[in-house]
Amino acid sequence: MEEQVNQIEQQALKAISSAADLHQLEDARVKYLGKKSEFTGLLRSLGSLSPEKRPVMGALINKTKQKLQHALVNRKTVLMNADQQQKIEAAKLDVSLPGKGVKLGRLHPLTQTMHEAKQIFIRLGYEVAEGPEIELDYYNFDGLNIPPHHASRDAFSTLFIDEHLLLRTHTSPVQVRVMEKRKPPLAIVAPGRVYRRDTPDASHSPVFQQLEGFLVDEGITFGDLKGTLTEFTQQMFGRDRKVRFRPSFFPFTEPSAEVDVSCMLCNGKGCRLCKGSGWIEILGSGMIDPNVFKAVGYDPEKYSGFAFGMGIERIHMLKFGVDNIRLYYEDDLRFLEQF
Ligand code: PHE
Numbered sequence: 001m002e003e004q005v006n007q008i009e010q011q012a013l014k015a016i017s018s019a020a021d022l023h024q025l026e027d028a029r030v031k032y033l034g035k036k037s038e039f040t041g042l043l044r045s046l047g048s049l050s051p052e053k054r055p056v057m058g059a060l061i062n063k064t065k066q067k068l069q070h071a072l073v074n075r076k077t078v079l080m081n082a083d084q085q086q087k088i089e090a091a092k093l094d095v096s097l098p099g100k101g102v103k104l105g106r107l108h109p110l111t112q113t114m115h116e117a118k119q120i121f122i123r124l125g126y127e128v129a130e131g132p133e134i135e136l137d138y139y140n141f142d143g144l145n146i147p148p149h150h151a152s153r154d155a156f157s158t159l160f161i162d163e164h165l166l167l168r169t170h171t172s173p174v175q176v177r178v179m180e181k182r183k184p185p186l187a188i189v190a191p192g193r194v195y196r197r198d199t200p201d202a203s204h205s206p207v208f209q210q211l212e213g214f215l216v217d218e219g220i221t222f223g224d225l226k227g228t229l230t231e232f233t234q235q236m237f238g239r240d241r242k243v244r245f246r247p248s249f250f251p252f253t254e255p256s257a258e259v260d261v262s263c264m265l266c267n268g269k270g271c272r273l274c275k276g277s278g279w280i281e282i283l284g285s286g287m288i289d290p291n292v293f294k295a296v297g298y299d300p301e302k303y304s305g306f307a308f309g310m311g312i313e314r315i316h317m318l319k320f321g322v323d324n325i326r327l328y329y330e331d332d333l334r335f336l337e338q339f
Contacts, residue, residue, distance in 0.1 A: 001042065001049075001057060008032065008039055009064050016071045022079050029072055033065065109339040110209055110328055113316040114191050117211050120235045124228065126187045126213065131174035133193055137164050139173035143180075144252040145291040152251050157197040159206075167195035171212035172252060175288075175307060179296040184303050185217040191312075202324045209312040214288065216298070216305030222255070222287060225306035229259050229285060236315065237261050237282075242268065244279055253286020253307055264318060280318060283310035 012032035019025035032039060039061070046058055107115070118128060131139070137148075146152050156169040174190035190212040198204040215224070230243045242262035250256045258281050263274035270276040285308035290300035313325050320339070327335045 002060065004038075005042065005057075005060055005064055008042075009067065012039075012068050013071055016068070016075050019075060019079070022076070022083070025072065025075055025079060033068055033072075039065070106336070106339070108328075108336065109316055109320075110312050112339060113319070114209060114211060114312050117232075117236065117310070117312065117315065118189055118191060120232050121187075121189045121213055124187075124231070126189045126215075129174055129178050129188045129190050130192060131168070131171070131177050131190060133168055133195070134161065135166055135168040135173050137166055139176050140166060140168050140170070143176035143292065143295045144172055145289050145295070146251045150251075159195050159197050168192075169196055170194050170309060171210040172307070172309060174212055175214050175252075176292070176296060179216070179293075179298065184298070184305070185215075186305075187215045189213045200326060202326070205313065205325045205329060207329070208325070210309050211312060212307070212309045214305060214307035216288065216303055218303060220287075220304045220306060222306070225257075225285060225287065225308075228306070229283070229308060233259060233261050233282065237264060237319065245285075246281075248284065248286075250284060250286055252289050252292050254289045256284070256286030259283045259285060259308075261318075265321070282315065282318065283308050285309075 012028065015028040015032065016025065019028050031037060034040065043061055046054055046061070049057060122128070140156075140158075141153055142148065158169050159167040161167070171190045171192050171194060174188075174192070178186065178188055178190075192210065192212075193207055194210050195207050196204075198206055200206060215228070226245060229245075233243045234241055241264070244260040244262075245257040246260055248256045248258040260279035260281050262268040263271060263278050263280050265271050265273040266278065268278040270278045274280050285306060288305045288307050293300040293303060313328055316322060316328075317325065
């Protein structure tokens with residue numbers, strides 16, 4: 001029996017060390033140490049030995065079994081390392097292949113322009129306020145000196161929700177909301193979306209963005225309006241731009257002025273963009289009408305102020321020569337990626 005054990009040991013060790021992969025190793029394990037192996041058979045037959053021989057043979061078989069198990073584990077480690085090494089070699093990187101470009105996200109051009117315009121006023125000491133896009137007709141009209149049934153309401157092509165609720169047609173209602181709650185001095189800019197019942201074309205979109213601004217204190221004059229808006233226009237369009245204030249009309253400002261900048265395409269000579277005039281309109285402004293002050297409970301004898309409003313799409317279009325407002329709302333990356 002001893003002889004038999006030694007023989008199995010030799011054969012098993014040979015099979016284990018010559019196993020070329022994990023499959024062959026498993027086969028060797030089953031063959032030499034499995035439930036149906038010769039070795040297990042020997043273990044079972046121990047009972048038939050004499051009481052003197054039994055412990056001696058038992059010890060030998062167990063020692064051999066441990067030896068074989070040890071050899072199995074060692075071989076398994078070797079084969080697994082080789083297997084892994086092979087996988088690493090197979091997956092080797094070709095560092096000469098061109099890389100995949102990482103695409104960076106960016107802010108929408110209107111967000112960028114709104115930010116830039118807002119920042120100019122923030123540096124001048126203005127704070128930011130916002131109001132609702134779904135607005136009461138009182139704030140959009142009445143409080144801004146546009147009485148019910150007055151013809152000037154028509155100019156705003158309003159989208160109504162019901163008799164008194166509408167999509168705000170401009171950001172000017174934020175003036176009334178802020179002044180109603182707070183006392184002068186006030187220097188505020190109010191960014192936001194506005195809506196008009198316009199048929200979309202190259203220069204009209206039913207939704208667009210405005211930046212409103214207003215300043216109220218004692219002793220504010222038209223000179224303050226001119227200084228502030230000249231500074232804004234030149235920070236936005238360049239120090240070499242000329243600025244012109246042209247008389248206009250808004251129900252909520254008196255006097256009112258539209259601000260023109262010398263044409264950035266022809267430098268004031270007259271071209272297609274400025275329709276030959278050399279000037280381009282960029283915003284509406286004026287001294288806040290005493291009726292607006294009365295509506296919010298300010299004394300128009302004590303306080304004065306100016307207000308202005310501009311379209312952000314228009315500013316971006318002029319700065320970058322964009323000729324179609326719809327591009328801002330079509331989410332075409334070929335357009336958006338240019339800014
Ligand atoms: N609310 C005006 C518009 O949308 C712009 C404006 C604002 C004019 C403030 C004067 C003062 O056309």
